[in-house]
Amino acid sequence: MFITDARNRSKYFQVQGSSGTRFSLWGLVLARANPHRLKRVPLSAPTKKTSRNFVQRFGLATAVALSLAALPAAGKQQATPKSAPAPAPQRDLSGVWHYEGNGGSEPIAPDNLIPPMTPWAQARYDAEKPGYGRKRAPGGNDPILQCDPMGFPRVMFLYTVFEFVQAPGRVIQFFEREHEYRSIWTDGRSLQKDADPTWYGYAIGHWEGDDTFVVESAGFNDKTWLGSSGYPHSEDMRVTERYRRLDHDTILYDITVTDPKAYARPIVGPHRIMKLRPKDELLEEICVASEEKSFANRIVEPALPKSKSHK
Amino acid sequence: MRSRPNHLPTYLLASFAAALAFSNVARAQAAPQQAASKSASSPAPKHDLSGVWQYQGGGGADSMVPDKDMPPMTPWAKALFDAEKPGYGPRGAPGGNDPILQCDPIGFPRIMFMPTPNELVQLHDRVLQFWEREHEWRPIWTDGRPLPTDPDPAWFGYAIGHWEGDTFVVESAGFNDKTWLGPTGFPHSEEMRVTERYRRVDHDTMLYDITVTDPKAYSKPIVAPQKTMKLKPHEEIEELPCVWSQENEFAKRIREPAAHKPTN
Numbered sequence: 352m353f354i355t356d357a358r359n360r361s362k363y364f365q366v367q368g369s370s371g372t373r374f375s376l377w378g379l380v381l382a383r384a385n386p387h388r389l390k391r392v393p394l395s396a397p398t399k400k401t402s403r404n405f406v407q408r409f410g411l412a413t414a415v416a417l418s419l420a421a422l423p424a425a426g427k428q429q430a431t432p433k434s435a436p437a438p439a440p441q442r443d444l445s446g447v448w449h450y451e452g453n454g455g456s457e458p459i460a461p462d463n464l465i466p467p468m469t470p471w472a473q474a475r476y477d478a479e480k481p482g483y484g485r486k487r488a489p490g491g492n493d494p495i496l497q498c499d500p501m502g503f504p505r506v507m508f509l510y511t512v513f514e515f516v517q518a519p520g521r522v523i524q525f526f527e528r529e530h531e532y533r534s535i536w537t538d539g540r541s542l543q544k545d546a547d548p549t550w551y552g553y554a555i556g557h558w559e560g561d562d563t564f565v566v567e568s569a570g571f572n573d574k575t576w577l578g579s580s581g582y583p584h585s586e587d588m589r590v591t592e593r594y595r596r597l598d599h600d601t602i603l604y605d606i607t608v609t610d611p612k613a614y615a616r617p618i619v620g621p622h623r624i625m626k627l628r629p630k631d632e633l634l635e636e637i638c639v640a641s642e643e644k645s646f647a648n649r650i651v652e653p654a655l656p657k658s659k660s661h662k
Numbered sequence: 663m664r665s666r667p668n669h670l671p672t673y674l675l676a677s678f679a680a681a682l683a684f685s686n687v688a689r690a691q692a693a694p695q696q697a698a699s700k701s702a703s704s705p706a707p708k709h710d711l712s713g714v715w716q717y718q719g720g721g722g723a724d725s726m727v728p729d730k731d732m733p734p735m736t737p738w739a740k741a742l743f744d745a746e747k748p749g750y751g752p753r754g755a756p757g758g759n760d761p762i763l764q765c766d767p768i769g770f771p772r773i774m775f776m777p778t779p780n781e782l783v784q785l786h787d788r789v790l791q792f793w794e795r796e797h798e799w800r801p802i803w804t805d806g807r808p809l810p811t812d813p814d815p816a817w818f819g820y821a822i823g824h825w826e827g828d829t830f831v832v833e834s835a836g837f838n839d840k841t842w843l844g845p846t847g848f849p850h851s852e853e854m855r856v857t858e859r860y861r862r863v864d865h866d867t868m869l870y871d872i873t874v875t876d877p878k879a880y881s882k883p884i885v886a887p888q889k890t891m892k893l894k895p896h897e898e899i900e901e902l903p904c905v906w907s908q909e910n911e912f913a914k915r916i917r918e919p920a921a922h923k924p925t926n
Contacts, residue, residue: 497906498765516790518783523790525799532792532799549901551797635816640765640906 437599441561444515444522444594447631448602450507450623456483457508458578459608460620465582472613475583484580493581494574498638500550501529502575503568504590504606514633522556522564527633535566546570548586559593566592577608577618585612600627706862709825711782711789714899715868715891717775723750724775725844726872726886732848739879742849751846761840765904767817768796769841770834771856771872775889781899782860789823789830797903802832809835815852817841830860843874843884851878866893 458465462485468476482491495501507513511528520538525531535556546553546569553570568590577584588610595603606620717724729752735743749758762768774780778794787805792798802823813820813836820836834856843850854876861869868891874884 494907499905499907500903516785518785518790523783530799531797547900550903551901634814635818637767637817639767641761 436601439562439596439598442558442564443517444564444596444602445517447512447514447628447633448625449512449628449631450510450604450625452508452510452623455510456579458484458580458582459504459508459606460618462580464621465618466614466616469611469613469615471585472583476581479576479581479583481576481579481581484578486581493576493579495638498640499574500531501638502550503533503552503571504592504608505575505578506531506551507604507606508578511636512628512631512633525633527636530635530637535568542567542569548572550575552590562597563593563595566590566594568592583613584608584610587612594625601625602627703867704865706828706864708828709830710784711830711860711862711868712784714779714781714894714897716779716894716897717777717870718890718892719775719777721777723777723845725751725846725848726771726775726874727884729846729848733880733882733884736877736879736881738851739849743847746842746847746849748842748845748847753846760842760845762904763909765906765909766840767798768904769817770800770819770837771858771874772841772844773798773818774870774872775844778902779894779897779899780891792899794899794902797901809833815839819856828861832856832858832860834858849879850874850876853878867891868893 478492480486480488480491480493482493482496501509506526506528509528511526513527514525516523516525520536522535522537524533524535531551533551533554535554537556540555542555543553549570549572551571552568554566554568556564556566559565569588571584571586571588571590573584573586573588575584576582588608591607591609593603593605595605597603602625604623604625606623608614608618608620610618745759747753747755747758747760749755749760749763768776773793773795776793776795780794781790781792783790783792787803789802789804791800791802798818800818800821802821804823807822809822810820815838816836817838817840819834821832821834823830823832825831835854837850837852837854837856839850839852839854841850842848854874857873857875859869859871861871863869870889870891872886872889874880874886876884
């Protein structure tokens with residue numbers, strides 16, 4: 352995946368990823384996206400590295416589940432002695448937010464937490480040839496490799512920032528990746544019953560208490576994957592998200608995908624933590640087809656056989 | 663690219679009506695009077711452009727300025743222009759190299775002259791502009807910041823805005839040189855600077871002026887004829903991304919065969 356190189360300084364950045372090509376490749380991609388941002392998050396710092404190794408060994412969900420086991424209580428306790436972030440403003444998510452994740456692009460949930468697929472979904476899954484992850488292979492058919500839209504919710508699990516802007520009647524969510532956005536309507540309307548299927552769906556939101564913004568969305572087309580390692584969904588997909596602002600700098604994010612045409616049970620994503628980036632501004636990072644093609648030929652495809660032999 | 667078949671006749675009718683009703687010279691003066699006498703459109707709210715706006719153009723992709731009124735190009739721009747093979751217009755040819763044919767971003771200001779609506783949303787520190795075409799957007803910063811002196815070249819540039827009386831003035835720069843100014847070609851350089859004036863003359867009507875200054879490419883600033891936008895109070899911006907896989911199919915099935923016809 353190649354993103355318009357706004358800053359053109361990719362060569363100054365390297366990721367010391369212990370899992371080899373995947374991280375290096377994404378490091379390169381992400382460095383192209385915004386080296387400054389990456390510098391601010393020391394991926395190679397010892398503490399981070401330990402946690403990433405743990406994640407790799409025991410799975411993201413376990414790691415997150417362990418670290419967040421006592422979150423409702425721990426969120427406040429932990430925060431106070433260390434850096435004491437200010438309390439969350441009420442019913443306000445405005446700002447630029449960053450999901451740190453594992454430093455690359457993630458699936459919605461680890462493979463072992465994806466519920467059984469229906470035959471309809473299994474057939475699609477078998478035809479998918481991702482560029483990353485377990486099934487990765489050269490000559491992949493990930494839609495984003497030709498700059499087709501990444502779509503929702505896949506765009507949520509990337510390393511790039513997003514911004515919430517609260518306007519009358521809606522919350523607008525801007526994604527730096529692909530320079531995309533969606534309106535989350537808060538004017539009391541209901542989800543359209545017969546919405547035109549779109550890449551980013553149709554979303555409505557409401558507050559539960561003063562700290563949790565709940566977003567319901569539907570009206571998706573079935574052309575996007577749920578993550579870089581594949582996993583299809585149907586047009587029946589419905590998504591529920593909960594953005595809970597734990598303190599001024601922190602959102603706890605939960606996502607559930609319900610799609611009975613494709614999966615036997617709802618897919619429940621692991622808890623994710625998003626951090627406020629008060630001084631960040633979204634860059635214009637458009638997926639540019641002409642550049643994507645040359646990037647695929649030059650970087651992605653040559654890297655693929657190597658990463659296979661590492662396995 | 664999704665088509666909006668229901669809207670096409672509206673575009674055509676609107677442009678026809680506009681051509682009948684306005685002459686370019688009298689339009690600026692006539693617009694407020696006409697509005698009052700005809701539909702009694704309420705007065706414009708103060709310093710508020712919020713809403714979905716529809717450019718009243720020719721019903722298709724318009725040029726910013728008629729080709730004949732373009733100022734002379736520099737040799738640098740002329741060389742680029744000669745290499746361009748538009749898919750539409752008098753120079754339309756199959757196998758064109760218009761960047762948007764492969765879903766490269768249409769960029770600013772070309773996106774302003776499409777028959778799809780744009781929306782303005784006002785916040786305390788910026789005005790957001792959303793274009794249905796390509797599902798694109800830009801912030802127009804109104805918090806007093808200057809234009810960056812060394813901006814990274816971008817498809818939609820970097821924009822700041824301020825009010826002059828009832829007119830919202832937008833200055834932008836920081837564009838890359840990969841976009842065309844319109845469907846018939848005409849290049850620009852990274853030095854391009856754009857000044858726009860959005861003047862809401864009544865509740866439903868906006869007059870739009872745009873000037874492009876790019877000494878590396880043109881001997882004089884390009885001054886577009888004044889354009890009109892109409893409020894679409896019940897409209898909502900749809901999601902119309904350019905999808906390469908679909909565009910490719912569209913090109914093979916519709917555009918290329920059509921481009922063959924005039925030459926035969």
